[in-house]
Amino acid sequence: MGDVTLEHVTKRYEDVTAVDDMNLAINDGEFICLVGPSGCGKSTTMEMIAGLTMPTEGEVFIGGREVTNLPPKDRGIAMVFQNIALFPHMDVYDNISFGLRLRKYDKEEIDRRVERASDIVQLEGMLDRMPDEMSGGQRQRVAIARAIVRNPEVFLMDEPLANLDAKLRVHMRTELQRLHKELDTTIIYVTHDQAEAMTMSDRIAVIDSGQLQQIDPPLVCYNEPANLFVAGFIGSPSMNFVDGEVTEAGFHGKNVEVDFDPADVGVSPGDDVTLGVRPEDVYTEDEQAGIAHPTKRIEATTDVLEPMGDEIFVYLLLSEDATTSMDDASEGMSDQLLMSVDPDSSITEDQDVSVVLDRAKLHLFDTETGEAIQHGIATTTTTSTDSSTPAESDD
Ligand code: ADP
Numbered sequence: 001m002g003d004v005t006l007e008h009v010t011k012r013y014e015d016v017t018a019v020d021d022m023n024l025a026i027n028d029g030e031f032i033c034l035v036g037p038s039g040c041g042k043s044t045t046m047e048m049i050a051g052l053t054m055p056t057e058g059e060v061f062i063g064g065r066e067v068t069n070l071p072p073k074d075r076g077i078a079m080v081f082q083n084i085a086l087f088p089h090m091d092v093y094d095n096i097s098f099g100l101r102l103r104k105y106d107k108e109e110i111d112r113r114v115e116r117a118s119d120i121v122q123l124e125g126m127l128d129r130m131p132d133e134m135s136g137g138q139r140q141r142v143a144i145a146r147a148i149v150r151n152p153e154v155f156l157m158d159e160p161l162a163n164l165d166a167k168l169r170v171h172m173r174t175e176l177q178r179l180h181k182e183l184d185t186t187i188i189y190v191t192h193d194q195a196e197a198m199t200m201s202d203r204i205a206v207i208d209s210g211q212l213q214q215i216d217p218p219l220v221c222y223n224e225p226a227n228l229f230v231a232g233f234i235g236s237p238s239m240n241f242v243d244g245e246v247t248e249a250g251f252h253g254k255n256v257e258v259d260f261d262p263a264d265v266g267v268s269p270g271d272d273v274t275l276g277v278r279p280e281d282v283y284t285e286d287e288q289a290g291i292a293h294p295t296k297r298i299e300a301t302t303d304v305l306e307p308m309g310d311e312i313f314v315y316l317l318l319s320e321d322a323t324t325s326m327d328d329a330s331e332g333m334s335d336q337l338l339m340s341v342d343p344d345s346s347i348t349e350d351q352d353v354s355v356v357l358d359r360a361k362l363h364l365f366d367t368e369t370g371e372a373i374q375h376g377i378a379t380t381t382t383t384s385t386d387s388s389t390p391a392e393s394d395d
Helices: 040-050 091-101 109-120 136-148 166-183 195-201 218-223 230-234 285-290
Strands: 006-015 016-026 031-035 058-063 077-083 152-158 185-193 201-207 209-218 242-248 251-255 257-259 272-279 282-284 298-307 310-318 338-339 352-358 364-366 371-375
Touching: 006 040, 016 040, 016 209, 031 040, 031 195, 040 058, 040 091, 040 152, 077 136, 091 109, 091 136, 091 282, 109 136, 109 230, 109 364, 136 166, 166 195, 166 338, 185 310, 195 218, 201 218, 201 230, 209 218, 230 242, 230 272, 230 310, 242 298, 242 338, 282 285, 282 338, 298 338, 338 352
Parallel strands: 031 185, 031 201, 077 152, 152 185
Antiparallel strands: 006 016, 006 058, 201 209, 242 251, 242 272, 251 257, 272 364, 282 352, 298 310, 298 352, 310 338, 364 371
16 A cells, blocks of 8 residues: 655754654555745655655654655655666666566566556657667656556655656656556655646645645645645745735725625734735726626736736736725835736736726735635625635625
């Protein structure tokens, strides 16, 4: 069984805590991506699962068996890394079968496994090629086939696509998903690329500063980020954040106001909160017909436009007088917003526009702790009793 569990795993290097009290429970057959910025502890976590690094504290289990101090070869794992080290003087067959030959498997069994693996990664007909006669993508597939022939319970992949060009990387993502479907094996995959994590994994483990921030299916991380870090890291371009405070009437920022009953959201007047909204949830007044619960209008001027083909990113400068009362507490707060609009929009640079936000897609965070308070803010009701169904009620 390929389930992998980390219990209170910490790795310290002198004064650096690379991994900090990590608890992870990965199910048999799951495709999990460990994602986070460079230096957050992804590789160290992977190395401790692989047995290449020993934890300072905590325990690692694979298939229910404690493996914390076992060497890699006794863990039932296979690894594929960013830098593919194929033997340059061996053809594809010999490269794929190297480990099996070393372990003295009989020829028939080796042939059978090589055939199956090369079939899965679509290298049929290339078994007698030399590595220097192959493209980067094909060499990466040889490395994956070499891992497959070992019939591991768990595949560990550390940025295996990082050295490939953008187009090939997208293609290989699909191949890895197909591979996962075919093998039905646990795959733990390290990447700093949130798009890679979003597209491939059953669940994403988001890591920052050695600590697990959230482990959930991609769309849950996207729609219900646990904190400001996850909200900003998952999704491209990033979520907009507007700092402000809670008043009797709801959220009050320098340029953005959203009315709600603080009690409905579980906050109190005076609380410092950060409002989050993704660029795709900001609408011009013309576009807002498509949303059920818009906020009040926000006055802005368009700054730079970035046409992407399927959408246009519009940088908005919010007008100072967009909201009614302003106080000192809100000075210095965000006055920019990124909006995504339809590619056939007639919007131009330096244009005055009114925009609204989709209340159902707003996020509220505690500014100090960064923890999420609410996803989706219901409109204010006169009889506010139940806040469990955000954005369901009407004015
Ligand atoms: P990631 O894979 O997310 O980029 P790493 O796991 O490689 O991050 O590193 C996490 C932190 O631990 C970094 O600050 C890194 O400098 C430190 N680190 C990793 N390996 C070592 C090591 N062998 N000695 C000292 N510090 C290390």
